[in-house]
Each structure stands twice: as structure tokens, then as C-alpha cells.
Amino acid sequence: MADAKIRVTVWNEFRHEKKAGKPAEIYPQGIHEAIAAGLRPDAALSVRTATLDDPDQGVSEKTLAETDVLTWWGHTAHKDVKDETVARVQKRVLEGMGLIVLHSGHYSKIFKALMGTSCSLKWRDIGEREIFWVCKPGHRIAKDIDDHFVIEKEEMYGEHFDIPEPEETIFISSFAGGEVFRSGCTWKRGAGKIFYFRPGHETYPIYFDERVRTVIRNAVHWAAPVANAPKQDYGNRKDGWWK
Amino acid sequence: MADAKIRVTVWNEFRHEKKAGKPAEIYPQGIHEAIAAGLRPDAALSVRTATLDDPDQGVSEKTLAETDVLTWWGHTAHKDVKDETVARVQKRVLEGMGLIVLHSGHYSKIFKALMGTSCSLKWRDIGEREIFWVCKPGHRIAKDIDDHFVIEKEEMYGEHFDIPEPEETIFISSFAGGEVFRSGCTWKRGAGKIFYFRPGHETYPIYFDERVRTVIRNAVHWAAPVANAPKQDYGNRKDGWWK
Amino acid sequence: MADAKIRVTVWNEFRHEKKAGKPAEIYPQGIHEAIAAGLRPDAALSVRTATLDDPDQGVSEKTLAETDVLTWWGHTAHKDVKDETVARVQKRVLEGMGLIVLHSGHYSKIFKALMGTSCSLKWRDIGEREIFWVCKPGHRIAKDIDDHFVIEKEEMYGEHFDIPEPEETIFISSFAGGEVFRSGCTWKRGAGKIFYFRPGHETYPIYFDERVRTVIRNAVHWAAPVANAPKQDYGNRKDGWWK
Amino acid sequence: MADAKIRVTVWNEFRHEKKAGKPAEIYPQGIHEAIAAGLRPDAALSVRTATLDDPDQGVSEKTLAETDVLTWWGHTAHKDVKDETVARVQKRVLEGMGLIVLHSGHYSKIFKALMGTSCSLKWRDIGEREIFWVCKPGHRIAKDIDDHFVIEKEEMYGEHFDIPEPEETIFISSFAGGEVFRSGCTWKRGAGKIFYFRPGHETYPIYFDERVRTVIRNAVHWAAPVANAPKQDYGNRKDGWWK
Numbered sequence: 005m006a007d008a009k010i011r012v013t014v015w016n017e018f019r020h021e022k023k024a025g026k027p028a029e030i031y032p033q034g035i036h037e038a039i040a041a042g043l044r045p046d047a048a049l050s051v052r053t054a055t056l057d058d059p060d061q062g063v064s065e066k067t068l069a070e071t072d073v074l075t076w077w078g079h080t081a082h083k084d085v086k087d088e089t090v091a092r093v094q095k096r097v098l099e100g101m102g103l104i105v106l107h108s109g110h111y112s113k114i115f116k117a118l119m120g121t122s123c124s125l126k127w128r129d130i131g132e133r134e135i136f137w138v139c140k141p142g143h144r145i146a147k148d149i150d151d152h153f154v155i156e157k158e159e160m161y162g163e164h165f166d167i168p169e170p171e172e173t174i175f176i177s178s179f180a181g182g183e184v185f186r187s188g189c190t191w192k193r194g195a196g197k198i199f200y201f202r203p204g205h206e207t208y209p210i211y212f213d214e215r216v217r218t219v220i221r222n223a224v225h226w227a228a229p230v231a232n233a234p235k236q237d238y239g240n241r242k243d244g245w246w247k
Numbered sequence: 248m249a250d251a252k253i254r255v256t257v258w259n260e261f262r263h264e265k266k267a268g269k270p271a272e273i274y275p276q277g278i279h280e281a282i283a284a285g286l287r288p289d290a291a292l293s294v295r296t297a298t299l300d301d302p303d304q305g306v307s308e309k310t311l312a313e314t315d316v317l318t319w320w321g322h323t324a325h326k327d328v329k330d331e332t333v334a335r336v337q338k339r340v341l342e343g344m345g346l347i348v349l350h351s352g353h354y355s356k357i358f359k360a361l362m363g364t365s366c367s368l369k370w371r372d373i374g375e376r377e378i379f380w381v382c383k384p385g386h387r388i389a390k391d392i393d394d395h396f397v398i399e400k401e402e403m404y405g406e407h408f409d410i411p412e413p414e415e416t417i418f419i420s421s422f423a424g425g426e427v428f429r430s431g432c433t434w435k436r437g438a439g440k441i442f443y444f445r446p447g448h449e450t451y452p453i454y455f456d457e458r459v460r461t462v463i464r465n466a467v468h469w470a471a472p473v474a475n476a477p478k479q480d481y482g483n484r485k486d487g488w489w490k
Numbered sequence: 491m492a493d494a495k496i497r498v499t500v501w502n503e504f505r506h507e508k509k510a511g512k513p514a515e516i517y518p519q520g521i522h523e524a525i526a527a528g529l530r531p532d533a534a535l536s537v538r539t540a541t542l543d544d545p546d547q548g549v550s551e552k553t554l555a556e557t558d559v560l561t562w563w564g565h566t567a568h569k570d571v572k573d574e575t576v577a578r579v580q581k582r583v584l585e586g587m588g589l590i591v592l593h594s595g596h597y598s599k600i601f602k603a604l605m606g607t608s609c610s611l612k613w614r615d616i617g618e619r620e621i622f623w624v625c626k627p628g629h630r631i632a633k634d635i636d637d638h639f640v641i642e643k644e645e646m647y648g649e650h651f652d653i654p655e656p657e658e659t660i661f662i663s664s665f666a667g668g669e670v671f672r673s674g675c676t677w678k679r680g681a682g683k684i685f686y687f688r689p690g691h692e693t694y695p696i697y698f699d700e701r702v703r704t705v706i707r708n709a710v711h712w713a714a715p716v717a718n719a720p721k722q723d724y725g726n727r728k729d730g731w732w733k
Numbered sequence: 734m735a736d737a738k739i740r741v742t743v744w745n746e747f748r749h750e751k752k753a754g755k756p757a758e759i760y761p762q763g764i765h766e767a768i769a770a771g772l773r774p775d776a777a778l779s780v781r782t783a784t785l786d787d788p789d790q791g792v793s794e795k796t797l798a799e800t801d802v803l804t805w806w807g808h809t810a811h812k813d814v815k816d817e818t819v820a821r822v823q824k825r826v827l828e829g830m831g832l833i834v835l836h837s838g839h840y841s842k843i844f845k846a847l848m849g850t851s852c853s854l855k856w857r858d859i860g861e862r863e864i865f866w867v868c869k870p871g872h873r874i875a876k877d878i879d880d881h882f883v884i885e886k887e888e889m890y891g892e893h894f895d896i897p898e899p900e901e902t903i904f905i906s907s908f909a910g911g912e913v914f915r916s917g918c919t920w921k922r923g924a925g926k927i928f929y930f931r932p933g934h935e936t937y938p939i940y941f942d943e944r945v946r947t948v949i950r951n952a953v954h955w956a957a958p959v960a961n962a963p964k965q966d967y968g969n970r971k972d973g974w975w976k
Contacts, residue, residue, distance in 0.1 A: 098365055098409070100871045118363040120436050122341055124481040132487070135668045135974065137649040142829045142924025142962040150963050151650065154974070160487075163623040163662060164479045164637065166341070166437055171412065171900065172655060172921075176672075178664040180974075181487025182621050186662070192901075193363050194409055195871025233871040234879050236407045238367040244375070244403075244424020245864065245883070245909075343628045378731065378911045380892040385586045385681025385719040393720050394893065397731070406866040407880065412901060414657065415678075419892060419915075421907040423731075425864045429905070435658075438628025476628040477636050488621065488640070488666075584851055584895070606847040606922050608827055610967040618973070646973075650965045652827070652923055655900065667973025679849050680895055722893045724853040730861070730889075730910025 009050040010228045013071040014040045015062055017078040018055035020206045027206040035077050035204070035211060039106075042217030049224060056081055061089045068092060073102035073224045076109045077204065090114050098194025102227025104220065107204030110165075115200070118193050119167055125185070126162035131208065132180040134158040136187060136215075140174045144226040145188065145199065145219060153215045159205035161185045167200070175219075177202060188219070190226075197227040252293040253471045256314040257283045258305055260321035261298035263449045270449040278320050278447070278454060282349075285460030292467060299324055304332045311335060316345035316467045319352045320447065333357050341437025345470025347463065350447030353408070358443070361436050362410055368428070369405035374451065375423040377401040379430060379458075383417045387469040388431065388442065388462060396458045402448035404428045410443070418462075420445060431462070433469075440470040495536040496714045499557040500526045501548055503564040504541035506692045513692040521563050521690070521697060525592075528703030535710060542567055547575045554578060559588035559710045562595045563690065576600050584680025588713025590706065593690030596651075601686070604679050605653055611671070612648035617694065618666040620644040622673060622701075626660045630712040631674065631685065631705060639701045645691035647671045653686070661705075663688060674705070676712075683713040738779040739957045742800040743769045744791055746807040747784035749935045756935040764806050764933070764940060768835075771946030778953060785810055790818045797821060802831035802953045805838045806933065819843050827923030831956025833949065836933030839894075844929070847922050848896055854914070855891035860937065861909040863887040865916060865944075869903045873955040874917065874928065874948060882944045888934035890914045896929070904948075906931060917948070919955075926956040 016036035020027035031038055036053040043051045054062030074093065090113045097103050097118065105115045110123045134155045138146050162183030168191065175188030187202035201219060204210045211217070259279035263270035274281055279296040286294045297305030317336065321328070333356045340346050340361060348358045353366045377398045381389050405426030411434065418431030430445035444462060447453045502522035506513035517524055522539040529537045540548030560579065576599045583589050583604065591601045596609045620641045624632050648669030654677065661674030673688030687705060690696045697703070745765030749756035760767055765782040772780045783791030803822065807814070819842045826832050826847065834844045839852045863884045867875050891912030897920065904917030916931030930948060933939045
């Protein structure tokens with residue numbers, strides 16, 4: 005991807021924002037537009053959006069083939085995402101597409117399929133203070149982020165978070181109520197890089213926050229696939245080195 | 248499980264051995280009986296067998312509730328294992344049941360569901376020499392195993408093996424044809440321990456081999472769940488430490 | 491170690507407690523005696539203590555040869571531990587001896603030698619509330635521990651904690667001041683298992699706390715070496731499998 | 734490092750090549766010049782060399798401050814590298830400098846200091862065939878490398894290789910004699926990325942091999958530090974979030 009732009013598809017369930025209420029007030033054009041707006045200023049990225057109610061649920065073979073990094077936000081409609089859609093996305097991740105799973109996306113079918121665990125957690129939604137602490141200084145995803153940052157009002161997510169041991173723990177959060185959460189974690193599946201990033205409850209303007217936007221932008225750069233990654237040929241090998 | 252016995256269920260697809268041919272000659276009572284015979288001499292274990300054509304595909308809620316460690320061998324009938332069966336087994340693994348996946352079980356629905364990857368590999372079946380090298384000396388699974396052991400005739404499995412980076416690489420194999428394979432690997436999912444162990448092609452008497460039996464016996468001890476593991480309560484937490 | 495007892499050596503710098511002051515009031519016989527008192531009721535363990543001012547700094551070749559698990563508490567005298575002492579302990583860990591590093595032991599020469607990092611952290615000593623959250627339910631080290639526990643007065647340690655990515659993160663702490671810390675982590679080095687456990691500032695009666703004692707007791711069982719672990723022979727191999 | 738060039742320092746013990754014999758015949762200007770020649774065509778890199786007998790053993794504070802990635806080859810003179818030199822290099826790695834350790838560098842003081850293990854292995858030097866298998870397709874370090882490549886004559890290194898479990902296993906080698914080796918592994922220590930790469934015995938022209946040069950070039954790009962990585966401030970924190 006040295007020269008070419010990184011092709012990002014920002015996917016959003018886009019259901020909350022269509023009903024009257026806080027999410028619609030905060031995100032009148034949808035959460036995806038707020039996330040995309042945080043990425044578009046980066047000249048190295050070419051950004052499109054997609055939503056659940058688009059044809060092929062927004063992630064057709066063609067769209068996925070043209071996507072280097074996919075960001076995923078969902079909450080109330082995980083069950084509406086078809087298994088064939090999940091299979092399509094998972095296949096592309098294994099081929100090398102980066103995946104950034106946001107907030108309540110922890111319960112999405114695609115994240116659970118890639119993790120193999122329940123991805124359960126504790127939660128409390130009263131709008132409390134969250135402090136993000138950097139646990140991997142120098143990591144690409146923590147670029148330009150100081151040793152911590154604070155969000156004054158967020159939904160709480162608490163441990164135990166039922167995920168496989170992260171390959172890298174980039175952020176750990178504490179909440180005013182005393183809970184902790186591994187709020188920025190990475191894994192690899194096949195040739196694809198996966199980043200889970202916690203913030204983003206639909207009733208707070210989280211995706212307008214510059215620190216949050218910086219982390220997502222960093223993660224897109226980190227998760228972009230490597231050019232000239234030869235495909236593996238699996239299956240039967242007749243030949244061997246017999247001499 | 249300090250005092251109580253470790254309750255092992257040896258699961259086998261049990262299809263090859265019902266047809267005339269090499270598998271039936273080598274394993275007249277089925278592969279499961281050969282694996283179980285390697286475990287029964289261990290007084291710390293209580294061993295039962297189960298097969299795909301048993302009621303509830305051999306793994307009913309009741310059987311799983313009474314199982315500490317499940318071993319899984321399958322090959323030609325992975326697709327016949329129902330999704331509800333896979334879901335039942337996966338749930339128990341996350342609760343703490345150990346799972347030992349053998350040989351062609353790498354393509355089983357349950358292993359792929361827990362790994363999140365394709366679990367693809369290269370293979371060649373001409374009966375060639377395999378050398379198992381210990382990469383984690385001192386590990387419970389390598390107990391009583393010297394720095395390597397040799398099997399004269401096996402099917403070859405070769406890298407790339409599409410699995411998440413193992414948490415522990417216990418054995419790496421080389422084959423006469425020059426290929427290599429991570430033939431003994433561990434992961435954790437939820438409270439459950441998972442061990443993949445490569446040997447066991449149905450046309451060779453692998454499960455009568457004392458070294459192979461020792462490794463499986465070791466793995467059962469390693470994978471057994473911990474007693475008094477308090478259940479997690481996920482979901483909404485009203486309370487916090489506000490003072 | 492199936493039948494034999496696990497031989498534990500509880501090592502303590504033992505300097506604070508010899509001077510007048512809070513540590514001496516809380517631990518009149520030394521921190522090591524409080525830690526040992528938490529282990530002795532376990533019939534599976536045989537427990538001895540050792541301190542910096544003992545011959546061979548408490549860890550002679552003979553003592554180490556007779557030790558399955560070593561626990562290490564130090565604070566003000568890390569620099570007094572001789573390099574040859576560190577080399578002796580490190581060699582035994584690589585051979586399989588378990589090592590449990592406690593609280594300010596994060597800055598001990600032996601922990602830094604095994605980690606390869608600075609092991610630096612943030613701290614504040616005003617006696618604030620610490621909440622330990624279990625991040626690996628079902629792990630041997632979390633046996634009998636509920637989803638969290640609270641210590642009302644402790645020194646704060648905060649991220650970033652400069653350690654290699656833990657192989658397992660068992661506990662994460664939050665503090666009243668808002669910081670977080672990976673307060674229970676595991677690694678393996680050679681055949682040896684290592685557990686770092688955060689609590690234990692000398693001015694609070696932490697090692698009389700039943701939850702803390704339970705975790706250390708669990709960790710000793712987890713870290714005990716495996717019997718019949720064949721030694722590796724390194725160096726020149728003349729032979730190969732040439733046929 | 735987005736715009737600026739990656740500053741590479743190629744360090745070589747440079748002792749073998751000064752005596753008459755095979756190494757001098759193959760590498761008349763020293764192994765470092767052959768490695769540097771494989772990097773210099775890459776316009777994104779600015780390459781210098783350094784050797785053990787240079788002032789400050791080739792790695793002064795100033796040189797290290799101007800180095801983004803350091804490659805290290807040593808064999809017969811590991812003991813001549815001063816502890817203060819090792820401390821200087823280790824400090825820079827923790828700050829973010831990438832380190833690529835080559836072949837017999839597995840026994841260098843700096844690699845052992847960062848790993849915390851003995852880094853022992855088996856070996857045999859008769860010039861046998863080595864096959865490198867890619868275990869992490871799509872990784873930056875495997876860019877442009879097919880699923881495997883073969884070197885006809887190399888020294889054998891065999892497992893068990895006493896290293897901490899790699900964070901990523903990029904290559905595994907098999908040898909004509911039947912041994913296997915994790916010949917391309919990554920770790921992180923502090924903000925620094927570390928890659929160990931096996932090939933490079935001084936009696937074979939390994940560093941003229943295009944595949945080997947490609948991997949080292951890839952590794953330099955992978956190991957380069959991230960720009961704008963804020964420094965951590967460790968130590969006493971007076972303030973907290975008390976409200």
C-alpha cells in the first residue's frame with residue numbers, strides 16, 4: 005500500500021439514528037458519517053461508508069474486494085446481519101483486510117466469529133468518566149496520544165471481557181465507578197489485522213472527539229494489508245525434497 | 248479436580264472404520280477405542296467414548312456437563328455435525344471444559360469456530376517419516392517425552408497452517424519431504440484450554456503408539472478445568488464505588 | 491510433583507522491618523513470615539524462608555536445587571543483590587523453578603533480567619482504594635476468587651508498566667485516583683513459570699489479607715515445575731536422519 | 734518516519750573476515766558490507782555500518798540516537814562486547830529502536846538480555862539444505878516471499894531454541910538432517926521491535942542471497958519506530974481524579 009491510498013469502508017448498522025432520540029440528535033447523518041469525517045482529512049485514505057440496509061448489507065463481494073480496512077459499528081441489529089454476510093467479511097479478513105470493531109460491535113457476529121468466544125462483558129449506562137491509559141507506548145495505534153486521555157461521559161464496559169488473550173493491549177480504561185476494561189486490543193486472524201476499540205456509545209458525541217478520531221485513524225494505518233503478500237496454496241502437495 | 252477423577256469423553260466421527268479398508272483393519276473397534284485404551288490405565292481419569300451417530304451426536308447437554316476434557320477426531324463427516332452440536336460444545340469449552348483436537352479434526356466445525364480462521368494446511372499421504380521436536384521442554388504436555396520422537400509412516404501436514412498464533416508451541420514436526428508443521432499447539436478460549444495434536448491418520452496405527460498416547464494423556468491432565476472457578480456475572484451493573 | 495510436596499522458598503529483602511517504623515509494627519517478624527504464614531496451612535506445600543542477609547544471600551545452589559517455587563519481595567536493596575546471585579536464580583528458573591515476584595519486586599534485578607525491560611511504572615503512596623478485577627476466570631491463579639476484590643488502602647501503581655506483553659493477564663487493578671495496572675501477569679522463561687502480583691506495600695498489612703494469601707497460594711500451585719521433564723541437550727549434533 | 738528515511742546501522746563483530754579462511758574469501762569487506770549492500774538499493778533507507786573494534790564498540794550514544802533500526806551479527810567475540818555497550822543498546826531498543834539479530838547473534842549479550850533466556854540451541858555445520866516455510870503469510874516481514882524458499886548449504890540450527898514464546902513466528906526451517914527451527918521470530922520490548930532471523934553462517938555466501946536480503950529489508954521496514962511516540966513519564970504521580 006506504499007503508494008496507493010488505503011481504501012476504508014466505514015460500516016454502520018444505522019438504526020438508532022433513524023428514530024427520534026439522542027442518537028439522532030447527536031448523529032443526524034448517522035454514526036458512520038461522524039467516523040468517516042474523522043478519517044477523510046487524512047490524504048493517505050480513501051473513505052466510503054456502508055450500512056446494514058444497503059444492498060448485500062453494505063458489504064458485497066465487490067465492496068470487500070475494494071476495501072483494505074473495514075470499521076464496524078453495530079448494536080441493536082446484530083441478529084439481522086446474515087450468516088452469509090459474516091462469512092463474506094470473515095473470508096476477506098483472513099485474506100488480509102483489516103477490521104476495526106467499535107464499541108457495541110463487541111457483540112457483532114463477525115467479531116464473535118473471529119474471536120471464538122462469547123465477547124461478553126459488564127456494562128452500566130449512566131454517563132460516567134472514562135480514563136484511557138496507554139499500555140503500549142510507541143505502538144502505531146497510540147501515535148500522537150499522550151500517556152492517557154479522559155472522556156467525561158461514557159457508558160461503562162467492565163471486565164471480565166470474554167476475549168482470547170489479546171496479542172497486544174494498547175489501552176486499558178478505568179471508570180468512575182471503579183471498573184476496568186481492556187479498551188484497545190489487537191489480534192491477527194489469517195493475514196488480517198483486527199483492532200477492537202471500546203468508546204462510542206450512541207448517546208454521547210464520542211466520534212467527534214479528536215483523541216478518538218486519532219486512534220481510529222492510527223488503527224486504519226496499522227491494519228492496512230501488506231502489498232505483494234503471496235497467496236498460500238493449501239491442499240495436496242505431490243512433490244517433496246527427496247534427495 | 249484435585250481429588251475427583253478427570254472425566255474424559257473420547258469423541259470419534261466413527262465412519263471410516265465401519266467400511267471395509269485399512270482403517271477398519273487397524274481400528275476394528277474404532278479410533279475412539281484405541282485412544283480410550285491409551286487413557287484408561289491412568290487411575291486419575293474416568294474415560295467414556297462417544298460417536299457422531301449416538302443420540303445428540305454423542306455430546307448431549309448431560310454428557311457435556313459430565314465431561315472435564317473432550318477429545319475430538321473427525322475427517323469425512325465434519326459437515327454432518329450440526330451447528331447446534333457445535334454451539335453446545337463451544338459453550339462448554341468457554342465454561343472450562345478442555346478440548347483436545349486430533350489430526351484431521353483441524354477442519355472440524357468446533358475447532359474452526361474456536362479459532363476463527365480457516366485452519367487450512369498442506370498435506371501429502373504417502374506414509375513418510377515424521378519427527379516431532381519438543382519446543383516447550385518442561386511443559387505438562389511434554390512430560391516424559393524426550394527432546395524428540397519419530398513416527399516412521401504418517402500423512403504429511405505442512406505449513407502454512409492457518410491458525411491464530413499459538414499461545415504455546417509444544418511440538419514442531421519435520422517430514423521426510425522437507426515440510427514442517429506446528430503439530431502441538433495450545434490456546435485458551437473463555438475458561439477452556441484447547442490443545443491441537445497432529446498425529447493420527449486413519450490408515451496408520453498411530454493411536455497405539457506409546458509416545459502419542461503419553462502426549463494425549465498429558466494433554467488431558469493439562470486441559471482439565473480448575474475446581475472452584477467462580478462463574479462470571481456479565482450484564483448490567485447498577486452499583487459502583489462512588490465514595 | 492504429583493505426590494511429593496511443593497517446596498516453596500519465601501525470599502524477603504528484610505530491611506524495612508529491622509528499622510523502627512510502620513513496616514516493623516505491621517510485620518514484626520518480617521514480611522517473609524507473613525507470606526509464609528499464608529502458605530503453611532496448605533498441606534501440599536513445604537515452606538521455608540530466606541532473606542538477603544543470609545549466607546549466599548539466602549539462595550545458595552543447594553537451596554535453589556531444593557526449591558520448586560521461589561517468592562521474591564524486595565524494595566530498597568535491589569542493588570545489594572549480587573549479579574552472581576541473580577545469575578544463580580535465573581538459571582534455576584530456566585531449569586523449571588517457579589518464580590513469584592511481589593509488589594516492589596518489579597524493580598528487582600532478577601525480574602528485570604527475566605523480562606528484558608525496564609519494568610518502570612507510575613506510583614503514588616497515599617493509601618488509596620484498589621480494586622482487583624479477574625481477567626482470566628477459571629485460571630488456576632484465580633481459583634476461589636470472585637470476579638473482583640477490594641483492598642481499602644494500598645500504594646498505587648499505574649500504567650504504563652514497562653513489561654513484555656503478558657502471556658496471561660489474570661488481574662487488572664483500578665485505583666481511587668483513576669489509574670489502572672496489570673496487577674497479575676504470567677510469563678514463561680525456559681521451563682520456568684513466572685507470576686508477577688502487585689499488592690504488598692510494606693506500610694499496609696496486605697500479606698495478612700485472605701484474598702491476597704489465596705492468590706499467592708494458587709500461584710505456587712500453578713508455578714510448580716512438572717516432574718519428569720527431560721533435560722534438553724544443546725550443542726553439536728553429529729547425527730541426522732539421512733535415509 | 735513517514736517522510737524521513739529509516740536510518741539503519743548494520744553492526745558486525747568483524748573478526749572472522751580479518752583472518753585467512755573461508756569467511757575472508759566470501760566476505761572480503763566483511764559480513765556487514767554484504768548486508769548493507771542488500772539494503773542500500775532501498776531509497777527509503779539510509780544505511781551505515783559499524784563494527785566491534787570501532788570507538789565505543791561502534792554504538793556510541795550519538796550513533797544510537799541517530800539509528801532507527803540496528804542489525805546485529807556476532808559469533809566469536811560476544812564476550813568482548815562490554816556490559817555498558819549492551820546497556821546502551823538495550824536502553825535504545827526500549828525507547829523504540831528496532832533490532833534485527835542475525836544467525837549466531839542468538840548468543841549475543843544484547844539478545845540474551847532482551848529475551849531473559851539462555852537462547853541455546855542444537856547445531857551441526859556440514860552445509861546441509863535448509864527450507865524456510867512462511868508461517869505468517871501477509872506479514873510485512875514476508876512481503877514478496879513465496880510460501881517457502883530453499884538454501885542449499887547452511888549450518889543447521891535445531892530446536893529446542895530456548896527463547897520466550899515468540900509473539901509472531903514468521904518462518905520455520907527444516908533441515909536435510911530432519912531438525913526444525915523457528916528461524917524468523919518477533920518480540921517487542923518497551924517501544925522497540927525485535928526480529929531474530931536465522932540464516933547467515935560465515936562460511937556460506939548467505940547475505941548475497943536475494944531472498945535473505947529481501948527478508949532483512951522487509952524487517953527493517955517492520956522494525957522502524959513510530960514517529961510522534963510520546964515519552965512516558967514514570968515515577969511519582971501526586972494528582973488523581975478525585976471528583
